[in-house]
Amino acid sequence: MSAPEVSERLNEAIASDKYDVIVINFANPDMVGHTGVIPAAVAAVEKVDECVGTAVEAVKKADGVLFICADHGNAEQMIDYETGAPFTAHTTNPVPFILVNYDDAYTLREGGCLADIAPTLIEIMGLEQPREMTGKSLLVRR
Structure with missing residues (x-):
């Protein structure tokens, strides 16, 4: 491999x-x-x-x-x-x-699903989530 x-x-x-x-x-x-x-x-x-x-x-x-x-x-x-x-x-x-x-600025909330991964990445990148995406970001700011 x-x-x-x-x-x-x-x-x-x-x-x-x-x-x-x-x-x-x-x-x-x-x-x-x-x-x-x-x-x-x-x-x-x-x-x-x-x-x-x-x-x-x-x-x-x-x-x-x-x-x-x-x-x-x-x-x-x-x-x-x-x-x-x-x-x-x-x-x-x-x-x-x-x-x-390592700056410990974020954590993830419990209970997500696969549809929440892309919105989470989009949020941490500082981008706006498209309306067509039904998932929710799992990011929690500390």
């Missing part, structure tokens, strides 16, 4: 201070989750955890803000609870939406 390469490019981009927004996808847990091989999924999650850790440090040095999210689950359920067979599909389990901001 390409997580180390994506991570390296991400950290370079953060350090360059050329971008207002960077969006990336660490696909390893999703891709490996589809195999149903638990040790491979554990290794993929561990590698992505390491890569997210370096991104957090890069964002801290850049005095930036980092959101971590997912659009579906997969690697968190590798066994079909009814049959005991490998479970290789996406799940509908709740997914994380984490805010990392």
Whole structure:
């Protein structure tokens, strides 16, 4: 998988201070989750955890803000609870939406949904949310 390469490019981009927004996808847990091989999924999650850790440090040095999210689950359920067979599909389990901001100016309110992610990003960027967006920002100013 390409997580180390994506991570390296991400950290370079953060350090360059050329971008207002960077969006990336660490696909390893999703891709490996589809195999149903638990040790491979554990290794993929561990590698992505390491890569997210370096991104957090890069964002801290850049005095930036980092959101971590997912659009579906997969690697968190590798066994079909009814049959005991490998479970290789996406799940509908709740997914994380984490805010990392070292100036502590914001936190996130509880109870959001996927439709709230874009409005949250739009607000932190200081842009106006289009009327067509039905989601609500999860940002709470401290």
